[in-house]
Amino acid sequence: MRSRVTQVSIVLAVLSLLGVTMAGLLTGWSxxxxxxxxxxxxxxxxxxxxxxxxxxxxxxxxxxxxxxxxxxxxxxxxxxxxxxxxxxxxxxxxxxxxxxxxxxxxxxxxxAALAVGAVVLIFLRGRRSPEPGDDVLDPAQLERVARAVEQARAKADREEVP
The missing domain is CATH 1.10.8.640 (Cytochrome C biogenesis protein)
Structure with a gap:
């Protein structure tokens, strides 16, 4: 029974496609x-x-x-x-x-507007001030900062002790 329904469906689909194709050919569509x-x-x-x-x-x-x-x-x-x-x-x-x-x-x-915008962007970016943290300290400066921090901690510890 199921295969009969499938066969009928296929035949109807093929006939529909043929009908549409023939209608297109007969109307002379270009x-x-x-x-x-x-x-x-x-x-x-x-x-x-x-x-x-x-x-x-x-x-x-x-x-x-x-x-x-x-x-x-x-x-x-x-x-x-x-x-x-x-x-x-x-x-x-x-x-x-x-x-x-x-x-x-x-x-x-x-x-031209894109090129002008790019030039302005490059110009403004080159003029911006360096942000904090952009500078890298050399080893001598790092050592000096470390000593200053150590001295500040020692001084704070002495002042806290009653």
């Missing part, structure tokens, strides 16, 4: 939707503040999404579509602009 979606995430909406055209509800973003879908359907590459929008809006339309020209300082600023 990667164009993914390509368009990925491009929409990379392009900035001109009327919104730092929002991709995929996320923007504006009419301009809707029109740009339509253009992206049309160009993807026409078989254009990602770079051709990006170049199309850059020709109309400039590098500003890219949410992740290339590191050249006017955008180069934006890419270099974090590294």
């Amino acid at each position: 990667g164009t939707e993914d390509q368009a979606s990925e491009l929409e995430q990379r392009l900035r909406c001109p009327t919104c503040a730092s929002v991709s055209i995929a996320e923007s509800p504006s009419d301009t973003a809707t029109a740009m999404r339509t253009v992206v879908a049309e160009q993807v359907a026409a078989g254009r590459t990602d770079q051709q579509i990006i170049d199309y929008f850059r020709a109309r809006y400039g590098d500003w339309v890219l949410l992740d602009p290339p590191a050249k020209g006017q955008t180069l300082p934006l890419w270099l600023l974090p590294f």
Whole structure:
């Protein structure tokens, strides 16, 4: 009885997988939707503040999404579509602009801030005063301290005795 249930379960699982596979093949799905979606995430909406055209509800973003879908359907590459929008809006339309020209300082600023911070840290660390215990006494100084401690103890012992 148990093996019959197992066999039926396996047959149903295989049929389900075949059904899903056939449905995918029959719908003619291709990667164009993914390509368009990925491009929409990379392009900035001109009327919104730092929002991709995929996320923007504006009419301009809707029109740009339509253009992206049309160009993807026409078989254009990602770079051709990006170049199309850059020709109309400039590098500003890219949410992740290339590191050249006017955008180069934006890419270099974090590294410059890190370098300045490291220099300040090194400078301040070099100027700090030595903490107690940083100095090491030489043997002669240790001997002198030991004698002074011994004398202080002897003096304290003499004063305690009535």
